Amino acid sequence: MTTAVVICPGRGTYNASELGYLGRHFPDPALLARFDAQRAAAGQETLSALDGAGRFSMVKHTRGDNASGLIYAASYGDFLAIDRQKIEVVAVTGNSMGWYTALACGGALTPDDGFRVANTMGTLMQSALIGGQLIYPWVDEDWVPRPERKRELLDLIARIGAEPGRELYLSIDLGGMLVIAGDAAGLKAFEKAVEPVQQRFPMRLGNHAAFHTPLQEPVAAQGRMQLPVELFRQPDLPMIDGRGKIWNPGATDRGDLYAYTLGEQVTCAYDFTKALHVAAREFAPDLFVILGPGTTLGGAVAQSLILAQWRGLGSRDEFRARQESDPLLVAMGLTDQRNLAVQGQA
Template sequence: MKRIAILCPGRGSYTEKTLRTLPAGHPWVVRADELRAEYGLPTLSELDRAERFSQVLHLRPANVSLLIWLVTMLDSHAAMEQDECVAIAGNSMGWYTALAVGGALSFDDGFRLVQEMALLQERHAGGGQILYPLVGDDWRRDAARVEAVKAALASSNGHALPSIELGGFAVLAGTEDGIRHLLGALPQVKLGSNTYPFRLMQHGAYHTPLVQPVSDAALETLARLEFRAPRVTLVDGRGVRFTPWATDVAELVRYTLTTQVTDPYDFTKSVRVVLREHAPDELVLPGPGNTLGGICGQILCAEGWRGMQSKADFEREQAGARSLVRSLRR
């Protein structure tokens, strides 16, 4: 039995390859469909069994968030039955999933948190997010790219802001004017086969003060959720731990519905704390896709974990007998 840490993905992980993966008749799938019906929304089973993938339908925040949440819940449960989970973290929306995976929320309340936040984000839509690499193809920090991000933010007149620290990437957010500014101010660069900067589809200005109305509404709409101390240690987007033996539940609620919504989210720091405080044998990535695989590799290299310094070092470790990162749906 391994000591694992589970890292839950954010909203950008769902693709057409995820269709038809929900196990028909599973109690969690049945219950999620019942809860969706209460909201007057298509069931997750209907979305999962669609003949073809639709960006408009499947990537709508109120749909994709719950599809990712449910797949991640199912994967995490299976991983925790097989190995000892010592810590759980998540990227952005993945924090909400982590709460349910770790037992700080029941299945129903975890569902409601994700569904209500997605609906609130649709209701208060505006602005967006872009992705930009801070490393080169070898995953070593590129000082010129770091400085380009700083300069683009500084020249945005407050319309663009940092959003997520994501391994070797910066996620930046802003108003529509801010996004246009970033797309024009940041020099085009390539990482692998992708060209950056690029805008994340149907993403708002998450983790910035621009979404304060979402936080305000969430405090009222989600006041009845029953938070509790987790069964497994949770690490949030500040690197703060909530443990089974020392959790201030009021602070957990406050962070989830206020700070997590309006302040930058540091996924890099959360993984760093997981590594340094819990030293897991393996980082397990549940849920759709493999969006966090390379990002976790970049964080491990930045940490010098097992002496790794570059992408080649990480790939060599992954090919060995003691792989560090396991994506459950790669």
């Protein structure tokens, strides 16, 4: 039996090439119908209609109130599709809003309640749309760590954020990337202060608010008003959160889990890199399975494993060589890799 840690992706993973993902892959029509019913009851367009649209709309499909539900459903559907006869899931984690999906995969929320949490928080984020995000690397193009560069960037973020009239924070520690969030003035100051690198950074993230910063306190408060603690329960699988804390079956206080999920997880930096370090070292899985939709999280997972010096990895070339000979990652958003994980495939 192959052991695996499952990783749930966050925002920005349902794009034009993912249109129709639910139609192609979601394994439980009755469950999808229940998700659609939740959306319809809230006066929102159903996931089936969004996913089945004739063309992808950046304006519509990447909005928080639409993207969160689409991503949650695609990810949870992929989780259901994993062949448990050949893969033993030993723990789950997620990036950013992927934490909500991880709660459902881990059993701390039912599938329907997980959708309720993800859809509610995505809708609240979109309604408020406080601040924005950008992404910037601190490793080189071969993914070799440059820790001194990371320290310089974190110092720069702190200096800009301390200036009057500017808000700027680390949002997500994402492998070899820093996701940075703040208000318009803070983001603009950062963009002016750093040199463009790799022909695309610093890169603004469209339809993203200042997630995982104190600017989201009003959203967190609204979430606690709309989502009761009774939704949460003991997990069935260990869950690794955005601080690297493990929530174990039989030893989880649901009040603490609720307080973290709708408090610190919303308003403080999310350390995805640390979550991966903990996953590798505490569970030593044979595989890391990244749920769909999309394929953009694979680089951050690989970079996090390099930073953890997992199995001697030190660069992108070493990771690629290992992937070709004995894969460490399976990204279910890629057809050839998906076939390594789903039921009925070799």
